[in-house]
């Protein structure tokens with residue numbers, strides 16, 4: 001996998017600050033891990049995902065992720081986008097300040113004409129830029145890997161909108177009414193894809209994934225990346241996938257096939 | 260003598276002013292405490308004093324600590340205490356005179372939960388019945404009597 005080779009310290013699961021001492025300890029621990037994982041002189045395998053602080057070296061039991069198959073995604077279909085808007089009470093209008101938690105993107109290679117259309121949403125990064133820059137701790141990563149905005153803490157500074165390379169965050173600039181009970185949102189706060197955290201906790205699929213399935217395209221798989229028996233983990237082990245801008249080292253939980 | 264007359268005058272003014280004050284005491288309407296049918300999750304007096312602390316503690320648990328299985332949830336409060344019109348429509352709990360708004364107006368505390376949170380239950384899915392299921396996980400000793408409430412007085 002193209003994003004598995006970089007060395008990054010695992011994120012502190014509480015999203016807390018990096019005190020110099022704690023950081024040094026973590027780096028030392030990583031150095032130890034690197035030795036343990038050296039396969040041959042000069043060949044070191046170090047996957048960012050592997051170690052969770054305080055877990056005794058075990059993987060976090062859950063890391064939710066998505067696999068989006070651009071080969072199955074239909075150009076012109078926006079079932080996932082609509083479903084997200086309906087479920088979370090967002091506007092269908094593409095107004096200049098309307099929230100976009102998920103959007104359809106089309107890429108084309110001008111040399112060959114190869115073109116693919118696929119949805120992009122918050123990538124629920126392991127080393128999330130939004131979490132790094134947030135001055136209040138409002139942007140945070142849950143132990144199950146879902147990155148959220150705690151709107152009780154958000155001061156609306158919009159640093160995260162600037163920092164996120166995937167343009168996954170939106171800012172609510174006007175008063176909102178008719179919110180859904182499961183998706184509180186209001187003026188002056190940042191927001192983004194929540195992976196439908198309420199549905200996920202109730203054992204359901206995120207709204208976009210369910211809609212893609214209903215549309216018969218089967219372009220999205222949702223599941224626990226850390227469970228080898230899950231559909232998503234199996235699929236990831238079978239087909240070639242990548243993450244968008246893997247070079248940035250943010251470690252997205254959203255994987256793509258066919259781009 | 261003059262001093263005594265002066266004192267009487269002062270007293271008369273004080274009495275007159277207190278009359279004016281008394282006449283104006285009722286200018287903020289007493290809150291309407293619409294009691295939901297069945298059990299509230301806490302005794303009324305306790306809920307009155309602690310709901311803001313509970314909500315603040317619980318919002319941390321729900322949003323940040325992945326502990327959604329909690330008894331105190333704003334959506335549950337709304338589902339039970341929202342008023343339905345004769346035609347079955349919900350009246351937002353923060354509309355003037357409604358459950359949340361009337362108390363908050365009386366004590367002069369701005370109610371900003373519903374700038375972001377829905378002030379009516381979802382049309383489908385969550386009902387007062389679901390909210391009450393949660394109530395049965397509350398130890399009996401802590402449960403409010405519900406239904407009656409001490410006369411709707413603050």
Ligand code: SF4
Pocket residue numbers: 121122123124125128129130131147163164165166167168169192250
């Ligand atoms: S995609 Fe953007 S908003 Fe989402 S976790 Fe990564 S940096 Fe944060």
Ligand code: SF4
Pocket residue numbers: 130133134135136137138139149153154155156157158159160161189190
């Ligand atoms: S807008 Fe809110 S969530 Fe984003 S960086 Fe600022 S305080 Fe954090």
